[in-house]
Amino acid sequence: MPADRLLPDTDAEDLLKLVREIAREELAPDAAKHEEAGQFPREQFRLLGRSGLLGLPYAERWGGADLSYEVYLQVVEEIAAAWMSVGVGLSVHTMSCWALAQHGTDEQRDRFLPDMLGGDLLGAYALSETHAGSDAAALSTRARRDGAEYTVSGTKAWITHGGEADFYTTMVRTSDDGPRGISCLLVDAATPGLTAAPPERKMGLTGSTTAQVVFDGARVPADRLIGAEGDGLRFALDALNSGRLGIAACAVGLAQAALDEAVAYAKQRSQFDRAIVDFQGVEFLLADMAAAVESARATYLEAARRRDRGLPFVRQASIAKLVATDAAMKVTTDAVQVLGGAGYTRDFPVERFMREAKVTQIFEGTNQIQRVVIARQLKRS
Incomplete structure (x- = not known):
């Protein structure tokens, strides 16, 4: 993953370093075998809870971190890049806590939120x-x-x-x-x-x-x-607006992982006495993939910043979900193309990335529904 993110402060940078370490050492090594076996990663969610990552955007009083959505979503992206199922699970869990955190009584929040945000309750x-x-x-x-x-x-x-x-x-x-x-x-x-x-x-x-x-x-x-x-x-639809940003971040993480895999393969794969990364046909594919990833990332971050500032963000959340998930589908498909026959086998992760990307265009509201939301918001403006 790129290390040149624009983060609000040093604490956020330190958090991202911790997340990258967990993603690299605790998540990525187990992803392929769990997905192959259809094994639910419950222990990984407990690890995220112990690490303080299951309640980032929620209040410290109940075990959260009071972090901005801008930072929280970058955490989601990093985790999804290492293991998409865990990234999606983090987003879903965060959305599942939203109604209680926002609209529950203090008695309800005192009773349930600490275990929910601490990882004991998924x-x-x-x-x-x-x-x-x-x-x-x-x-x-x-x-x-x-x-x-x-x-x-x-x-x-x-x-x-x-x-x-x-x-x-x-x-x-x-x-x-x-x-x-x-x-x-x-x-x-x-x-x-x-x-x-x-x-x-x-x-x-x-x-x-x-x-x-x-x-x-x-x-x-x-x-x-x-x-x-x-x-x-009303609670459900409000939660979905924020949840769509979580899926957008997951999609960007998945697309970044596919791009990284494609670039690494193209550098080491040689044909006609040249690395295939030096052929213009491959160069252009990789360049378009990179442009799609970075454009999608900028889109979800701008929506998050609007949310953090208390500005309307429904339209921007739907745009981010639409743009990021369409980008993930294209980037993962192109990653398979860069790897050629190898990309079509389960010996390399890009075929799994491509299969995982498809559902991002469907859940949290299909991309056709996102277009409806965007158009309605435009009519009201």
């Missing part, structure tokens, strides 16, 4: 359903109040960390009042009546478990309601 974000993906307001998982509890029934789909998480930030329907009838519950994974289906069989990110989560009369204490009834969809 989170999942349960919004999507089989019929309610891009149309999140169409969700039908129902929570009925019954005294001091809610009884929850329904099925959530495409849940990252499904079956592995310790808690689920879950959007449920508490009334039939359309989007205003959706509420947010913080659900313990050990709740009776909550089960996870077998993991989805995916083309990439095989170390990151994705599964349906089934609620069959699960009884959730009413004191796990975040905010008021009816606030859930």
Whole structure:
């Protein structure tokens, strides 16, 4: 990864050095074998928690670091470059903590956030359903109040960390009042009546478990309601705006890893008595890849800076997610091309990078949905 990042202060530089060391020594060596085996990296998340990396943008009072999103996202990028499943997991966990951190009561935050930010509790974000993906307001998982509890029934789909998480930030329907009838519950994974289906069989990110989560009369204490009834969809969409920046950073990290691999290979691979890096056809491919990576990085950092300054950033977050994930798909595809036949084999990581890049154009809102968001924001300006 490039070492010439523009960081706000020396403490941020020291943090990035620590993250690069963890990524290089603790994550990258295990990535390929875990992905090959479809093995969930739970111990790696515990390591991130012990290292103080699971709560970076949250308040120090509850175990966070009170860091800017500009710095936090660069941490995400570094981790994703070493191991995409862990980078995506960090982004998802951070998003799963958002509703509680922003809208929970102090009593709720004192009770749950320290373990969530310290790595003892790993989170999942349960919004999507089989019929309610891009149309999140169409969700039908129902929570009925019954005294001091809610009884929850329904099925959530495409849940990252499904079956592995310790808690689920879950959007449920508490009334039939359309989007205003959706509420947010913080659900313990050990709740009776909550089960996870077998993991989805995916083309990439095989170390990151994705599964349906089934609620069959699960009884959730009413004191796990975040905010008021009816606030859930607003919380969900606000969290997604920040979560899209996390995915943009992951995509840039993945693209940077692919570029690094392609450059290294092109320097050592010789044809016609010359390193292939000296052939113009390869030079131009690499130059375009580098331009795509750095442009995408600049885009997500500018969106993060707007967020940190308290400026509107919804449009910029969607642009960053769109630009960065499209760049990751192209850069990883071109990396396979640079490596030629070798790139198409599992002996080199670029084929895995290419498979992993595809989903970044789909989750946290497809890139078609990002275009809808961007256009709507333009109309309102």
